[in-house]
Amino acid sequence: MKILALSTVGNACEAGIWSDDEVLAHVCEPMAKGHDTRLPLCAKQALSQANMAFSDIDRIAVIAGPGSFTGVRVGVAFARGLGVALDVPVVGISSLEAALPKDMVGRVVVALPARRRAPDFSWWAQVFVDGQRAGEPIEADVATMQSLIGAADSVCGQGLEPVGEFLSTGVELGLQRAVEWALETEVESLERADPQYVRAPDAVPMKPKTDQASS
Template sequence: MLVLSIDTSGPACDVAIVEDEAVLAEAKDEMVRGQDARLPGLVDETVRAAGVTLSDIDRLAVVTGPGSFTGVRVGISFARGLALALGKPCIGVTSLEAALPTGQQGSAIVLLPAKRRPPDISYWAQRFRSGDAVTEPEEIGLDALAAELKAHPHFVYGDGLVALEDALGGANIHPARPTAARAAVIALRADPDKMKASPVYVRAPDAALPGGKRP
């Protein structure tokens, strides 16, 4: 099965073509904004590098967040539109699922930074058991997270976790970031009816409308 996968949920535009867990081609441009302008060209370049055409694609995968509000919208809109045009299913994978390494065993928690500025440090979090998600993504504060991990140890994977390492006194934390390639591998075996490409925001966006109102 051939999967085209997209991740614009973070500070990059990331595309991969995967066939039966083998990465045929992948490309990643680091960028905080402008994914909407770069994504179509990057998809075209990656498809060409893989030596396939869009009509060869069996399904699409897209990282659905949590992450950048605008980035999540860009990736999902593009992936769903392309899937509709091709008549193929589109699989949604959370950014936390897309960061968990293949073959992980035991209890694990994946964490990505939500609020980075002290004292309001928080993380997006999702818990797993032998690779399967057992909770939905949520936002959790540093103190609550540190208390949970001290009471119930987990394998910890994620990015931007220096503050957590300090709070836990040097806990064994494994660096991990979401990738389009990992999302594609998950999508290979996913049920399209159960993993739909819908945005996972967890909380309201930080942007405000004129007058200070939240959207």
């Protein structure tokens, strides 16, 4: 099975091609914004490296958030639109599932940085038990993260220093787990690639302009 895997939820634009569990090509461009412009080109470049065309793709896997609001929207919209155009299934996986190390057992908390400026630190967090979801992704503040960690057997994450001193496993947000998820799931059971925003966007609506009376 040929899989195109995509991610724009973080500070990079990624596209990769897998043939079953073998990676044929991987393109990763670090960037804070501009994913909408680069993603189609990254996908095309990955296909070129793998000596393939879009018509060769059997399935699309996309990391669907949580993460950058705009990045989530760009990646999911592109994946779903391409899936319609190619008439192939599209499967979405959360950023936290994508960061969960394989074969982790017990109650595991996975956390990725959300707000990174003091004093408003927060993390995207999700609990897994023996590799299966035990709850939906949330945005957790320091107190909530401390509570989740206190009830966990293992902690995997990034940027957890503000929470306190404890043993944790570092994680990398990559495409491999998204591909594994797409390979393991039957077509009838594929989850719709819906964006996982968790919180509303930070953008503030513009105030209406008022005409000042001339003196």
